[in-house]
Amino acid sequence: MTIKTKSLSSALSKKIQTKKATIGVIGLGYVGLPFAVEMVQRGFHVVGFDKNQAKITQIQNGESYIADLPKENIQHIIQSNQFEATNDFSKLSQVDVVMICVPTPTTAERTPNISYIEDATHNIGQNMNTNSLVILESTTYPGTTEEIVQPILEKYGFVIGQDLFLAYSPERVDPGNINFSVSNTPKVVGGITAACLEVSKIFYETVIHTNVCTVTSPRVAEMEKLLENTFRQINIALVNELSQICYKMDIDIWEVIHAASTKPYGFMPFTPGPGVGGHCIPVDPKYLLWAGQQHGISATLIEAADKVNDSMPNFVVNRLENYLLIQNKELCKANIVVIGVTYKPDINDSRESPALRVIQQLLDSQCELKIIDPFIETFSVEQSLLNTVPLTAEIIQHADAVLILTNHSAIDYSLIDQQASLIFDTRNTHFLFNNKKYYKL
Known part of the structure; x- marks a missing residue:
C-alpha cells in the first residue's frame, strides 16, 4: 500500500468513523431499505436510490412496503432529515460510500442476469467522486466484482485500490426473522486490495455493531453466499424427498424429524x-x-435438489386430490380454500412462492378458489390477477378442502379446525387440530 493510498484510505475511514460520511444505497428493496434505515439510526446521512418512482413516493409519504419494516421507522428517518429517497443518480456525487443492493434474477434460460448490477455500476462510474468506497451486496456468481464491476469503474478512469475502494459483502437479510436483522447478523467482506478490505471492514464495524469476517478476495465472499443458500436448498430437497417416501410408507415425516432432532450433535433439522x-x-x-458449468463442472447434486423442490407443488396437488377422493369428491371443480400466498409466514413477499404454482395447478383443474393471505391483497399467476379474501366461517363451511400453504401467525386456525370438512396442512402449522379429516404433508 503506497503512502498516497494509505492517506486516502485513512481519510475515508476517519470520515466513516466520525459519521461524517454520506452513505448511498442503490436499490431500496428488501435488502437496501432496511440497511438505509439502520444507517440513519446509527447517525449517518443516507441517500437511497431506486428507479421505481412508486417506491420513492411511498417512502417520501412515510409508508413501508416491507412487512417487517414498520412505517414508523420510515417516518422517523424522513423526519430526521438524514435520509433522502431519489431516482436522480447524479446525486451519487454527494456520497462517500455506496452499497449496491439490486436484484440478481435469472434469465429465461436459468443463467445469471446481472444487468441490474451493470446498470448500477455505470451510474456510479458516471457520477461518483474519487476517494470513495463501493460495496456490492447483491448475491451473484464468483468473479462478478472483479470481472464485471471493477472493469466498468476503471473505464471511467478510477484506479481501484488507490482513488476508489471496491469490495464485496453479501447481504444476509432474512425477511420475517424476529431474532436476526441487519444490526446483529455477522458480515463477510472481501476487498479487491488490502486497502479496499481495510476501509470496508471499518465501514461495517462502524455502521453495524456486529462481527465482520474478512476473506482474502471478493470471489471467496461471493462463493460463501452461494454456499449458504445452496446448503439450505439441498437439505430442504432431502427432507422434501423423504416426505414423499414417508407418505408412501405411511410414516409421519414430522415425527421422524422431531425424533432425529433429539440428537445433540451431527444433525440439523x-x-x-x-x-x-x-x-x-x-x-x-x-x-x-452456472458458475460450475463455466469451469467444466457438472454440479449434479445441486441440479437434483432443484428438481426435487420443483416437484413439490405437483406432489401437494396430487395429495390433495387423493384426500378429496377419500371423501368421494373430485379435484375438478372442487371448492378449495387456500391459506397463504407468500413464500414464508408473516411477510408480504410472494417472489418465487411455491404457492403460486400450486394455485395455478388448481386453476387448471377448474377448482373454485378462495385465497386467504393477510399480507397480500392481489397477486398474479401466469396471466391472471387474483384477489385474496378475508377468512370467515362461511367460506370455510362451504369449502371441500382447506389447503394450508403458508402458516401465517395471524390466521384463526381454531375457526378452520371447527368449520372445515377437510384440512391439508403442508406446513405442520403449530396448532393442535382436532379435525378428524386433518392431514399433514
Whole structure:
C-alpha cells in the first residue's frame, strides 16, 4: 500500500468513523431499505436510490412496503432529515460510500442476469467522486466484482485500490426473522486490495455493531453466499424427498424429524413444504450451477435438489386430490380454500412462492378458489390477477378442502379446525387440530 493510498484510505475511514460520511444505497428493496434505515439510526446521512418512482413516493409519504419494516421507522428517518429517497443518480456525487443492493434474477434460460448490477455500476462510474468506497451486496456468481464491476469503474478512469475502494459483502437479510436483522447478523467482506478490505471492514464495524469476517478476495465472499443458500436448498430437497417416501410408507415425516432432532450433535433439522420460494433458495443455487458449468463442472447434486423442490407443488396437488377422493369428491371443480400466498409466514413477499404454482395447478383443474393471505391483497399467476379474501366461517363451511400453504401467525386456525370438512396442512402449522379429516404433508 503506497503512502498516497494509505492517506486516502485513512481519510475515508476517519470520515466513516466520525459519521461524517454520506452513505448511498442503490436499490431500496428488501435488502437496501432496511440497511438505509439502520444507517440513519446509527447517525449517518443516507441517500437511497431506486428507479421505481412508486417506491420513492411511498417512502417520501412515510409508508413501508416491507412487512417487517414498520412505517414508523420510515417516518422517523424522513423526519430526521438524514435520509433522502431519489431516482436522480447524479446525486451519487454527494456520497462517500455506496452499497449496491439490486436484484440478481435469472434469465429465461436459468443463467445469471446481472444487468441490474451493470446498470448500477455505470451510474456510479458516471457520477461518483474519487476517494470513495463501493460495496456490492447483491448475491451473484464468483468473479462478478472483479470481472464485471471493477472493469466498468476503471473505464471511467478510477484506479481501484488507490482513488476508489471496491469490495464485496453479501447481504444476509432474512425477511420475517424476529431474532436476526441487519444490526446483529455477522458480515463477510472481501476487498479487491488490502486497502479496499481495510476501509470496508471499518465501514461495517462502524455502521453495524456486529462481527465482520474478512476473506482474502471478493470471489471467496461471493462463493460463501452461494454456499449458504445452496446448503439450505439441498437439505430442504432431502427432507422434501423423504416426505414423499414417508407418505408412501405411511410414516409421519414430522415425527421422524422431531425424533432425529433429539440428537445433540451431527444433525440439523429442516422441514418439508410445498416447495421453495423467495429470491434466495430458488435462484442462488442456479448461479452456482452456472458458475460450475463455466469451469467444466457438472454440479449434479445441486441440479437434483432443484428438481426435487420443483416437484413439490405437483406432489401437494396430487395429495390433495387423493384426500378429496377419500371423501368421494373430485379435484375438478372442487371448492378449495387456500391459506397463504407468500413464500414464508408473516411477510408480504410472494417472489418465487411455491404457492403460486400450486394455485395455478388448481386453476387448471377448474377448482373454485378462495385465497386467504393477510399480507397480500392481489397477486398474479401466469396471466391472471387474483384477489385474496378475508377468512370467515362461511367460506370455510362451504369449502371441500382447506389447503394450508403458508402458516401465517395471524390466521384463526381454531375457526378452520371447527368449520372445515377437510384440512391439508403442508406446513405442520403449530396448532393442535382436532379435525378428524386433518392431514399433514
